[in-house]
Amino acid sequence: MIEVNELTKRYGGTTAVKDMTFTVRPGRVTGFLGPNGSGKSTTLRMVLGLHAPTTGTVTVGGRPFRSRPRGLRHVGALLDAGHVHGGRSAAAHLAALARSNRIPRDRVETVLEQVGLAGAARRRIGGYSLGMRQRLGIAGALLGDPPVLLFDEPLNGLDPEGVKWVRGLFRGLAAEGRTVFVSSHLMSEMEHTAEELIVIGRGELIAAENLRDFAARGSGAGVTVRTPHGDRLGSLLTGEGATVRTEGDLLTVTGLTAERIGELALDHRILLHEITTRTASLEDAFMELTADSVEYAAGETR
Amino acid sequence: MTTALAPHAAEPRARFLDLAAAEWLKLWSLRSTGWGLLVAALAVLAFNVGKTWDNYRYWPQDDPGYADRFIADGIPLMHAFGTDAGTVMMLATGAFGALAVTGEYSTGLIRTTLAAVPARRSVMAAKVCVVAAVMTVFGAVVAGVSFASTQAILSAKDAGVALDHPGALRVIVASAFFAPVSALVGAAVGTLIRHGAGAVVGSVVLLLLLPLVLSDDRHWSAVLVHALPYAAWKRLVDIPYATEGVPYPWSVGGAWTVYAVWALAAAVVAVTTVHRRDQ
Numbered sequence: 001m002i003e004v005n006e007l008t009k010r011y012g013g014t015t016a017v018k019d020m021t022f023t024v025r026p027g028r029v030t031g032f033l034g035p036n037g038s039g040k041s042t043t044l045r046m047v048l049g050l051h052a053p054t055t056g057t058v059t060v061g062g063r064p065f066r067s068r069p070r071g072l073r074h075v076g077a078l079l080d081a082g083h084v085h086g087g088r089s090a091a092a093h094l095a096a097l098a099r100s101n102r103i104p105r106d107r108v109e110t111v112l113e114q115v116g117l118a119g120a121a122r123r124r125i126g127g128y129s130l131g132m133r134q135r136l137g138i139a140g141a142l143l144g145d146p147p148v149l150l151f152d153e154p155l156n157g158l159d160p161e162g163v164k165w166v167r168g169l170f171r172g173l174a175a176e177g178r179t180v181f182v183s184s185h186l187m188s189e190m191e192h193t194a195e196e197l198i199v200i201g202r203g204e205l206i207a208a209e210n211l212r213d214f215a216a217r218g219s220g221a222g223v224t225v226r227t228p229h230g231d232r233l234g235s236l237l238t239g240e241g242a243t244v245r246t247e248g249d250l251l252t253v254t255g256l257t258a259e260r261i262g263e264l265a266l267d268h269r270i271l272l273h274e275i276t277t278r279t280a281s282l283e284d285a286f287m288e289l290t291a292d293s294v295e296y297a298a299g300e301t302r
Numbered sequence: 303m304t305t306a307l308a309p310h311a312a313e314p315r316a317r318f319l320d321l322a323a324a325e326w327l328k329l330w331s332l333r334s335t336g337w338g339l340l341v342a343a344l345a346v347l348a349f350n351v352g353k354t355w356d357n358y359r360y361w362p363q364d365d366p367g368y369a370d371r372f373i374a375d376g377i378p379l380m381h382a383f384g385t386d387a388g389t390v391m392m393l394a395t396g397a398f399g400a401l402a403v404t405g406e407y408s409t410g411l412i413r414t415t416l417a418a419v420p421a422r423r424s425v426m427a428a429k430v431c432v433v434a435a436v437m438t439v440f441g442a443v444v445a446g447v448s449f450a451s452t453q454a455i456l457s458a459k460d461a462g463v464a465l466d467h468p469g470a471l472r473v474i475v476a477s478a479f480f481a482p483v484s485a486l487v488g489a490a491v492g493t494l495i496r497h498g499a500g501a502v503v504g505s506v507v508l509l510l511l512l513p514l515v516l517s518d519d520r521h522w523s524a525v526l527v528h529a530l531p532y533a534a535w536k537r538l539v540d541i542p543y544a545t546e547g548v549p550y551p552w553s554v555g556g557a558w559t560v561y562a563v564w565a566l567a568a569a570v571v572a573v574t575t576v577h578r579r580d581q
Contacts, residue, residue, distance in 0.1 A: 048417045051580040069316035069421045077417045083410035085332065092331035097418050100324035100425075102314045140414065 001026055001179055002047060002148060007056035009042055009203075016042040017203045020056070024181045024198070026147065029174045031194030031211075032183035035290050039203035040183045041079070044152050048077055060148055072101040072144030078137035078151045086126030090117055090136050093125060098143055111139040116165075130157025138166070148179040155189050167193050187286040201290040217285045222254040223261055226274035233270050237261065249273075321419060321428035329402070329432060339436075342394035343444050347451065349387035354452040357381065361459050369461040378456050378463045379470060379541050382449045383477040388535055389510065391444065395437055395481040396509050399488030400501035402433050403572065407496040416581055426493070426573040433489055434482045434565070441481030445474045469541030472554075476538035476561075483531050483561050484509055486568035493575040524550040534560035 002024040009017040017039040024030045034040050045051040047058050049066030058064065060075055068074055084093055094108040112118045115135040120128070125136065134157055141149055151170075155163050170193060174180045184190055190197065190211070197214050199207040207214055226249055227233050234244045234251060242255040253261060258277045265272050329335050357377075362368050372378065406412040419425050449470070453462035463470055487509060492501040513532040518524040527533045528550075534557040537543070545551040 045413075045580075048413075049420050050413055050416055066420045069424070070313070070418070071420050072418050073313050075417070079413055079417065080410055083414045085328075085405060085409050085411050087332045087334060088328070089331070092327065096324045096327040096331070097414070099327055100321050100415075100419050102317065102320045140418075 001061060002181060003057075003059045003062075004043070004047070005057045005059075007043065007046060007058060008054045009039075009046060009051060010054045015203055017046070017053075020200065020203070020205050022198050022205060022208045024179055025196070026179040027174055027177055028195040029170045029180045029182060029193055030196040030198060031190035032181055032198050032200075033187065033190055033286065034183075034185065034200040034206075036185050038185075038201050038290075040185075040200065041152055042203075043200070044077075044079060044150055044181075044183065047150065048075065048079070070101045072097065072103060072146060074144070074146055075148045075150060076141030076144055076146040077149070078134070078141045078154055080152060081130060081133035081137045081157070084125050084133065084136065086124065088125055089122050090125055090128075090139070091121040093136070094140060094143060097140055101144055103144055107143060107145075111142045114142060115139040131159055131162050134158055134166075135162070138169070146178070149173060149181065151180075151182045153183055153185070155184065155193075163189075187283045199286065199289060206289050215285050217289065222252050222278055223256065223258045224274070224276045224278060225251045225253060225261060225265075225272060227251065227265070227270060227272050229270045232268070233265060236264055236268060236270075240264065316421070316424075318424060318428060321424055322431055325428045325432040329436065332405075338394075338398065339440055342391070342398070343440065343447075345394070346387045346391045346444050347448055349390060350381065350384055350448040351451050351455070353384050353386070354381040354455045358455050358459060369459055372456075372461045373463060376469070376541050378453060378461060379467070379473050379539070381452045381456065382470070382473050383445060383539055385536065387448065388477065388480065388539070389532075391441070391477070391481060392484045392509050392532060392535070393506060395440070395484040396488035396491075396505035397502045398437065399433055399485030399490075400492040400505050401488075401498060402429065402485075403489050403492030404496060404498040404501045407492075408498050412581055422577045422581075423573050426576045427569075430486065430489060430569045430572050433485050434569075437482040437485040438478065441478035442474075444481070445477035448477070449474050473539045473541065476535055476557075479561060480531070480535045483565050483568075486565050486572070487531065490568035490571040490575075493572045519549050521550060528552050528556065529560055531560065531564050534558075534564075 004020055004022050007017055007020045008015065020039075020043065032040055032043075042051065046053050047060060047065065048071075049064060065071065065075060090112065091108060094111065095105065098105060098108055109118070112121050115138050117132065117135050117139060120132065125133065128136065134154055138151070138154065141151065154166060158166060170180050170182060182190075182193060194211060196210050197207065198205070199214070207217070225233065228249060230246055230249055230251055234246055237244050237251070237253055237256060240256060240260070242253050245252040258275055262272070262275060406415060415425060416422055449465075453464070456462035465471060484505075488501065488505040491504040491508060495501040495504050509532060513527055513530045516523045516527045518527045518533075528537070537552060537557040538554060543551070
């Protein structure tokens with residue numbers, strides 16, 4: 001469990017993270033989503049105690065991570081696949097990490113097997129592809145068999161087979177009851193990976209909810225209802241808190257589920273000819289929500 | 303599906319020894335460590351042996367008392383570890399210390415290290431201990447071999463001295479410890495500058511440039527010079543120490559103190575800087 005509480009980080013005059021509060025729970029994969037420069041990496045660094053928050057607190061398993069003398073058995077983290085020394089072999093890199101946390105040496109072989117790097121274990125990391133480095137970073141995160149795992153953009157540089165493997169791995173780790181927190185700037189990457197989403201933009205929290213609810217936020221989403229009694233149904237649904245747009249005998253309803261609309265119609269004996277749920281793509285929802293919080297936007301395309 | 307994981311029960315007690323062992327593994331798993339130290343050792347030896355060989359080659363033929371005066375003037379001990387060799391060793395070991403720290407920063411490895419071991423002071427203390435230990439052995443080997451080889455050459459002219467010669471041991475020990483002192487200064491600069499090239503330049507300024515620009519003919523600047531490791535080493539290997547012509551002479555004990563203070567202060571800087579800053 002990761003608990004972020006009113007977290008703020010300022011560097012000189014710029015505010016990288018502002019008043020952020022969210023909780024990442026065990027047992028599921030939580031995606032951490034935001035455009036480039038939105039404060040994802042800064043937040044993850046604060047979770048790991050690498051950067052000190054200006055105000056607010058972060059705890060992992062109920063304690064600030066920096067208060068623990070050794071970390072690998074509590075949190076496994078892949079912050080950047082490049083955070084290794086190119087002159088060492090994967091085996092040496094992991095052996096030093098394992099030794100620092102008093103993890104038995106044979107664990108190194110185990111995690112190298114697990115990520116599929118056993119064959120390249122004695123080669124210098126400098127000669128690895130980005131995908132191989134991501135695998136090595138994941139191996140390092142798994143070393144201490146920790147209950148909490150953090151991955152910053154772990155899918156970068158992986159081939160399709162690698163992406164599929166990583167998704168399976170994350171789901172497996174979550175199914176074992178671990179907290180799995182995965183960042184990305186691409187919604188499409190999260191679509192088949194995460195169940196929960198934490199969405200941020202310009203250092204501020206935009207949404208913290210499950211994937212389905214998030215997708216429903218996109219303007220393309222809603223329920224389309226065709227009925228000869230448009231006026232009656234429209235006012236009924238508006239009374240229930242929904243937003244209704246009417247075009248002839250077609251109503252586009254947002255804010256209520258198809259089930260609820262069907263129930264209401266039945267209760268009031270309103271005839272429906274058609275009722276369809278339209279799901280917006282996650283990408284749309286993400287783009288819409290973060291549109292005004294993109295730090296480095298490209299020029300308007302015509 | 304959600305089962306409570308309790309890894310804490312299985313966690314062994316945190317030991318400093320494991321951190322030192324990890325730093326040791328990190329140091330020797332880089333090929334550049336072994337090669338770098340070998341090249342540095344050979345360079346220092348080359349200066350000492352070269353100067354001695356030069357002296358041996360141009361030995362006065364028709365001066366029977368020359369060897370005795372040579373020994374009485376303390377020249378054999380000057381050859382045992384010359385100023386050029388000392389300067390080269392100081393710069394090489396300073397760079398070694400600087401790179402031992404900045405090697406982690408240039409790659410971002412420091413974040414991996416500190417995420418694995420959040421006890422930053424322990425990590426840096428372990429690194430400082432390993433660097434100091436390796437450098438002490440390096441210094442001892444280089445100083446020992448330099449002494450043995452230079453005196454062996456001079457012995458051919460009956461002008462070599464043995465270990466029990468007054469001051470011989472001090473030359474070896476002071477030169478040996480000059481390596482860890484310089485390396486710790488480099489490591490401290492490395493934690494402050496966090497950039498390989500910048501840290502090496504910073505160490506050169508602190509170790510070499512400062513004593514060169516400060517003169518010892520005024521009291522205040524003599525005090526400053528004497529407070530630097532380079533001057534301390536020169537004072538310790540100056541046997542016999544001739545006070546005439548030296549405006550502000552100082553003691554051997556003072557020089558040893560300078561060694562100790564720099565080593566300790568550098569270690570404290572390295573540990574506290576990393577502890578305090580965002581990484």
